[in-house]
Structure formats: structure tokens, C-alpha cells
Amino acid sequence: MRPLLPPRSPSRAAPAPIPPGWEITSAEVTHSLARTFQNAAGDDGDALAAVYARLFVWDLDLRRDLQRGDKVDVAWRKDGRGDIEVIAARLHSGKLGRTVAAYRWQAPGDAFTSYWQEDGTEVPFRLKEAPLQDYEQITSLLKDRPSHAGMDFKTPVGTPVLSPRPGKITRVNWNWAANGNCVEVQYADGGLAKFLHLSENRVEEGTAVNAGDVIALSGNTGRSTAPHLHYQVEKGGKVVDPLDYHGTVRRRVEGASLQALMQETSRMDAILGQALASR
Ligand SMILES: [Zn+2]
The missing domain is CATH 2.70.70.10 (Glucose Permease (Domain IIA))
Structure with missing residues (x-):
């Protein structure tokens, strides 16, 4: 049984409750990314693997760079169309020797959400x-x-x-x-x-x-x-490839925007941490 959770907003150390409608999938990589997610998320595994790989495509080729023992954590839900929407994703990468993450967040002045790293760097290139x-x-x-x-x-x-x-x-x-x-x-x-x-x-x-x-x-x-x-x-x-033809930039946020982003990423980390704690 899952323990009762404190209603307060969490710090990094204290796991946060998982909001209704969200799924948390956490797994250790055993074979391919697809197999890992099939085992962890059943029928949704293939779609989740595709969305997850797309998030990290800017920094990693997960068909090549994923290693046995890497860990994946994803908070996700299905939108009105049944499409998978990732809210936060982390990869503990043996190859990189560190954890990379992508958090869904809407930067001030942007019309849409995008994915961002804790240090204020946008994940997708533009x-x-x-x-x-x-x-x-x-x-x-x-x-x-x-x-x-x-x-x-x-x-x-x-x-x-x-x-x-x-x-x-x-x-x-x-x-x-x-x-x-x-x-x-x-x-x-x-x-x-x-x-x-x-x-x-x-x-x-x-x-x-x-x-x-x-x-x-x-x-x-x-x-x-x-x-x-x-x-x-x-x-x-x-x-x-338009990426080569036009060239790319990677946006960054600073100052108050970065503070707001960091607040959101620590909230997400607490939610992902809750999944790990209850595993
Ligand atoms: Zn097309």
C-alpha cells in the first residue's frame, strides 16, 4: 500500500504526490529502449519509447548510446486524442556518466510549452x-x-x-x-x-x-x-536537412525565468522520486 503523502509542496528530498491522470514509468534498461518500455508500460510501451527517444534525440542517439543498466524515468499522460504527452523525463546514462532530463515548461512569452533542462537550456534545437x-x-x-x-x-x-x-x-x-x-x-x-x-x-x-x-x-x-x-x-x-540548411540555435532562459523553471523541475523531480520510492 502506498503511504499517505504530505499535502505540502515538496522539496527535492520529499517525494510529491502523483497528480491524477499521470503515469510514472521507471525502469532499468535491459535490452533496447523499446523492450525496456514494453516491459515497464505494456501496451503503451512502444509509443512511450518513441516519444522518449524523440525528447533526447538532440543529445543522444538512443539506438546506439543506450547501455544496459541505464535508468529511465518518465511522467506522462494521454491527451484527448490518446497521444502520449510526456511531462518530465530523465535518463541516467552510463555513456554520458550523468543524468539528462527534459521537463515540459512554458517559457514566459512563448505560445506553447517546450522541453527544458534544469540549467535553463531548451532541449530541442530551433x-x-x-x-x-x-x-x-x-x-x-x-x-x-x-x-x-x-x-x-x-x-x-x-x-x-x-x-x-x-x-x-x-x-x-x-x-x-x-x-x-x-x-x-x-x-x-x-x-x-x-x-x-x-x-x-x-x-x-x-x-x-x-x-x-x-x-x-x-x-x-x-x-x-x-x-x-x-x-x-x-x-x-x-x-x-533544414537543420543543416538553416542552421540551429539552442535557446536559454536566465534570471527570473530560470528561477521559475528550476522551481518546476524540482517539483517534477519530487514526483519522479515518488515513483522510485514506491517501487
Ligand atoms: Zn511531413
Whole structure:
């Protein structure tokens, strides 16, 4: 039986109660990440492993870098669609010789939550020149699967889509069945960018655009199962990774924002600690 928990807000040392609706999964890695989560979370294991690996993809390739004896802790729940939503995740990594963590938190001024480390560093990298000012999360990277040529950004229908670089609109709405409303921009350096599944185009073929100009609103048209923007770049007829093409930055928060973040991470650690204590 689980002991009664103090109702007060916890310190790092005192485990906190697990809020209703949350699941805590903690496990020691025995085989692959997928097997570890299948054993620990049953039917939800595969989905949880995928979401977990995505969180740490910026620093680690968990197919290669995970070691027997590593420990994983995740606090998660299912959203209204049944998708797994991770609230906090930790990995005690033998390879790195330390614990890495990702905490869901909304930075002041941001429209959406993201994942952050305790030291104020955002976990996901951002494009230096991006097609969206803000988005919920990146749901697909080029390296995820060779059959998918772009980066996917989860974002509500109607989010302004910007041209990250100056160029000229070369096509709109080709192959509608697959792409839905779509816009193609030829950048000045020869790069060819495609923006797919839009709700509305704001430009016509032949229009010149500057960096930051709104060219469309994001949507869920064509072969798309949830609102998102598919952003693809080609150069010399070959698909290139937008992360390489545009370059990346990693944001940091400081001062009062960092204090707020640290308060949240210690609250999460206390919740994850509760799971460990009751194991
Ligand atoms: Zn896509």
C-alpha cells in the first residue's frame, strides 16, 4: 500500500504526490529502449519509447548510446486524442556518466510549452530561420525515416507560415491529393522550399517574398492526419536537412525565468522520486 503523502509542496528530498491522470514509468534498461518500455508500460510501451527517444534525440542517439543498466524515468499522460504527452523525463546514462532530463515548461512569452533542462537550456534545437514563429513541437525530423523528406511541425490550423529566406513563389497547389494546399519558394541561393498541408495560401505564383513574409496559414489538408506544417528543402534536386540548411540555435532562459523553471523541475523531480520510492 502506498503511504499517505504530505499535502505540502515538496522539496527535492520529499517525494510529491502523483497528480491524477499521470503515469510514472521507471525502469532499468535491459535490452533496447523499446523492450525496456514494453516491459515497464505494456501496451503503451512502444509509443512511450518513441516519444522518449524523440525528447533526447538532440543529445543522444538512443539506438546506439543506450547501455544496459541505464535508468529511465518518465511522467506522462494521454491527451484527448490518446497521444502520449510526456511531462518530465530523465535518463541516467552510463555513456554520458550523468543524468539528462527534459521537463515540459512554458517559457514566459512563448505560445506553447517546450522541453527544458534544469540549467535553463531548451532541449530541442530551433532553426535559425524558421517557417513558423512558434509551434507546439517538432514531430518528425529528416533522420527519422528515409521515406519522409521534410520536417513536421505540430501547430494549430491557421498559424502564419513565413518564408524563412527571400525568394520567389514558383508553384502553388500542385498534387493537391497528397500535399493539400501548398506553396513552393525558390530561395535566392537556389534552395527550393516546399510548405505542405496548408489551410490557406496567401501568395500567387511569381510573387517575390522577403524573409519573414507570411506566405500561408498552416492547416491539415491533403495527406495529413493532424494539424501540422510539413517543411521541406531541396538543393540541386536533392532533399537537404533544414537543420543543416538553416542552421540551429539552442535557446536559454536566465534570471527570473530560470528561477521559475528550476522551481518546476524540482517539483517534477519530487514526483519522479515518488515513483522510485514506491517501487
Ligand atoms: Zn511531413
